[in-house]
Amino acid sequence: MRHITRNTVLALGVLAAGGCSLPDDQVERGAALATEKGCIACHGAKGVSLAPTFPNLAGQWPQYLRVQLLKYRSGERQNAVMNGQAAELTREEIAALAAFYAAQ
Numbered sequence: 001m002r003h004i005t006r007n008t009v010l011a012l013g014v015l016a017a018g019g020c021s022l023p024d025d026q027v028e029r030g031a032a033l034a035t036e037k038g039c040i041a042c043h044g045a046k047g048v049s050l051a052p053t054f055p056n057l058a059g060q061w062p063q064y065l066r067v068q069l070l071k072y073r074s075g076e077r078q079n080a081v082m083n084g085q086a087a088e089l090t091r092e093e094i095a096a097l098a099a100f101y102a103a104q
């Protein structure tokens with residue numbers, strides 16, 4: 001129920017703003033990226049992961065998610081899967097993905 005309500009509010013916000021630049025735009029961009037980059041295959045379309053070996057991301061702090069992705073990208077945090085996933089992401093894409101998963 002919480003998810004439906006939030007998504008409805010988000011959709012109404014985007015409609016009301018005529019799709020122009022708002023913080024919610026970053027969440028929308030993150031949603032598109034999560035699909036495009038394949039994150040949803042493991043972490044789910046809503047940040048609830050598909051298997052116990054993949055961490056849930058929904059509702060996590062955006063700062064935390066952003067820092068972890070930057071660390072995977074730099075190699076400071078090591079994981080064979082995530083180092084590869086983060087390698088090609090830009091800072092802007094990382095911020096959008098973090099905003100999206102945090103907002104679920």
Ligand code: HEC
Pocket residue numbers: 034037038039040041042043053054055057065066068069078079081082085086097
């Ligand atoms: C093939 C499965 C897979 C895919 C695809 C994948 N991940 Fe992950 N992700 C994992 C696993 C496994 C971990 C835990 C790695 C570890 O132990 O550090 C993880 C960890 C993370 C974490 C850290 C979570 C935490 O609690 O510290 C973030 C953030 C994350 N992934 C985001 C993403 C994003 C964004 C994408 C898409 C660009 C993505 N992942 C794609 C499997 C995946």
